[in-house]
Amino acid sequence: xxxxxxxxxxxxxxxxxxxxxxxxxxxxxxxxxxxxxxxxxxxxxxxxxxxxxxxxxxxxxxxxxxxxxxxxxxxxxxxxxxxxxxxxxxxxxxxxxxxxxxxxxxxxxxxxxxxxxxxxxxxxxxxxxxxxxxxxx
Numbered sequence: 001x002x003x004x005x006x007x008x009x010x011x012x013x014x015x016x017x018x019x020x021x022x023x024x025x026x027x028x029x030x031x032x033x034x035x036x037x038x039x040x041x042x043x044x045x046x047x048x049x050x051x052x053x054x055x056x057x058x059x060x061x062x063x064x065x066x067x068x069x070x071x072x073x074x075x076x077x078x079x080x081x082x083x084x085x086x087x088x089x090x091x092x093x094x095x096x097x098x099x100x101x102x103x104x105x106x107x108x109x110x111x112x113x114x115x116x117x118x119x120x121x122x123x124x125x126x127x128x129x130x131x132x133x134x135x136x137x
Contacts, residue, residue: 006043013040048075 004012013036020033052060052068060068112120 010040010043013043048072 016036017033017040020029020036023029049068049072050056051072052065054060054062054065057065109117109120
């Protein structure tokens with residue numbers, strides 16, 4: 001199988017578009033031109049997304065924008081053995097436990113019958129009433 005450079009592919013696709021333009025109104029030529037224009041757009045599009053700011057994405061959090069832009073910067077840079085992105089691989093123990101509890105509770109609620117669901121809700125209502133009376137909340 002042959003290997004092509006990006007420049008060779010771009011030149012080939014441009015040639016195909018020029019060839020298809022020689023036959024205006026011919027359905028197959030119009031289809032091929034449209035296909036090759038899509039291919040040319042994909043070949044020449046920037047591989048790195050634009051930087052995100054609070055103006056360009058106003059509903060995003062600072063942490064999200066910081067992560068997006070750090071990822072973008074890593075795409076732009078040449079690989080460097082000394083520079084590595086810090087990726088948090090472990091949750092802290094309390095967050096991990098809370099997440100596991102939420103997942104376990106969600107699975108339990110999926111398995112319960114409607115009567116069990118009603119009983120669980122009533123039990124929670126009574127707990128809340130008792131805790132409010134005792135001043136716990």
